[in-house]
Amino acid sequence: MARLAGRRTLFAVPVLMAVTFGVFAIAAASPFDPVKAYAGTAALGADQDTLDRLRDNLGVDQPFTARWWHWLTSALGGDLGHSSVLRQPVAQVIGERLVWSFLLCTVAFVAAVLTGTLLGVLAARRPGSMLDRAVSSLAYTLEAAPVFWIALLAVWLFALQLDVLPAGGLTDTASEQVTAGQVASHLILPAGVLAVSQLPWFALYVRQGVGDALADDPVRGARARGLSESTVLLGHALRSGLLPVLTLIGSRVPELITGALLVETVFSWPGIAAATVEAATAVDFPLLAALTTLAAAAVLVGNLLADLLYGLFDPRVKLSEM
Numbered sequence: 001m002a003r004l005a006g007r008r009t010l011f012a013v014p015v016l017m018a019v020t021f022g023v024f025a026i027a028a029a030s031p032f033d034p035v036k037a038y039a040g041t042a043a044l045g046a047d048q049d050t051l052d053r054l055r056d057n058l059g060v061d062q063p064f065t066a067r068w069w070h071w072l073t074s075a076l077g078g079d080l081g082h083s084s085v086l087r088q089p090v091a092q093v094i095g096e097r098l099v100w101s102f103l104l105c106t107v108a109f110v111a112a113v114l115t116g117t118l119l120g121v122l123a124a125r126r127p128g129s130m131l132d133r134a135v136s137s138l139a140y141t142l143e144a145a146p147v148f149w150i151a152l153l154a155v156w157l158f159a160l161q162l163d164v165l166p167a168g169g170l171t172d173t174a175s176e177q178v179t180a181g182q183v184a185s186h187l188i189l190p191a192g193v194l195a196v197s198q199l200p201w202f203a204l205y206v207r208q209g210v211g212d213a214l215a216d217d218p219v220r221g222a223r224a225r226g227l228s229e230s231t232v233l234l235g236h237a238l239r240s241g242l243l244p245v246l247t248l249i250g251s252r253v254p255e256l257i258t259g260a261l262l263v264e265t266v267f268s269w270p271g272i273a274a275a276t277v278e279a280a281t282a283v284d285f286p287l288l289a290a291l292t293t294l295a296a297a298a299v300l301v302g303n304l305l306a307d308l309l310y311g312l313f314d315p316r317v318k319l320s321e322m
Contacts, residue, residue, distance in 0.1 A: 012300045019296045021068055023289045027280075028064035064285075071286055081286030085278050090290045093275055098294075100170065101271030105260050107187060108194035109252075116199045117245070120206025121238060127211055135207065139200035147197040147259045151266040154193050165189050168268040190267040197259045201248055209244045213237040250306030253299050 071081055080090035123135035142150075159167035166172070166189070171182040214237045264273030272291060279288040 008300065008304045012297070015300065016293055016296055017072070020072060020289045020293055023292045024064045024068040024071075024285060027283045027285055027288055067285055068289075071289055075290070080290045083275075083279070083284055083287040085282035085284045086275065086287065090286050093287060094272065094290060094294065097270060097272045097275055100269060101260060101264065101273070104187065104191055104194065104264070104269060104271060105256055107191040108260075109198065109256060111191065111195035112198035113202055113245075115195065116202025117206050117242070119199075119203040120208075121210055123203070123207045124210035124214065124237075132207070135203060139203045142196060143200040143204075145197075147193065148262045148266055150196055151190070151193045151263055154189055155266070158189060168266070170270050186267075186269075190263045190269050193267075194256070194259050194263045197263075198252055198256060201252060202245060205245045205248060206242065209240070209242060210237050213240040216240070246309045247306050249309065250299075250303035253302030254295075257295050257298060 074081060080094075082088070083090050083093050086093050119135045119139075123129075123132040126132060155167050158165040166186050168186070168189075170186055171178055260271065261273040261276060263269065264271040265277070272294075275287065276291050278284065279291060
């Protein structure tokens with residue numbers, strides 16, 4: 001396990017360097033002017049000399065390769081730079097917002113895995129039944145639905161029509177402090193929407209995996225020995241049928257991050273989405289590079305976790321050979 005993790009870590013280093021270099025290159029080609037974004041409305045009445053001095057102070061007149069190398073060497077020393085658009089150190093920006101994005105993604109991912117597994121098992125028990133067709137139809141419908149459309153529909157139904165859940169934010173409008181109860185009530189809608197966007201793949205994978213396992217000879221033999229249906233399903237078919245699902249843990253991370261950005265924007269959730277959008281539109285090189293590197297690292301960690309889980313639960317796979 002340690003050997004596999006070490007190899008993946010060495011592989012991640014050049015990947016993350018390439019990602020950060022690409023971010024600086026794309027940002028340099030962006031039509032947005034970081035100086036005007038930094039100055040805001042004051043840039044409308046400023047003369048060219050003032051804008052040039054501000055451009056020099058921000059260092060945006062340097063080639064992007066020089067800015068990338070300066071940021072990279074500083075980041076390796078623990079300094080992620082200063083966000084020009086948010087007027088804060090990049091580490092502080094990420095630290096204040098990452099915990100809320102992590103909470104949203106964790107709750108949504110766990111809910112998607114558990115609910116998708118349950119629906120997939122129920123559908124696989126009786127292939128072709130009404131329940132199987134209903135679960136499959138629902139999964140394919142949700143798979144095709146954009147996450148922002150699901151989010152807007154949820155706001156319209158649960159916040160505007162039924163008025164049972166808050167439409168957005170982290171706490172109530174008049175609240176002066178963050179409480180666990182308010183966070184939980186405000187988390188239901190965004191986490192639920194994000195979970196619904198991830199649920200179809202888990203439901204379909206579990207349905208297929210458990211359905212194939214129920215048709216295998218070992219499971220048929222267990223039924224012939226007189227074992228109960230619950231023992232056959234939970235003790236034999238489910239364990240084999242869940243193995244393909246482990247590969248989804250890594251492959252769904254990029255989609256989870258993208259979906260989280262959209263969900264946070266719709267529900268005004270104070271995660272990294274707003275910072276990402278502002279960094280992109282203002283060409284905030286240090287913040288944009290740090291957030292993109294963080295997302296890329298999350299994808300690499302997700303892929304590593306999927307491989308480790310597959311090696312631990314599948315006796316046919318040896319971690320030493322991966």
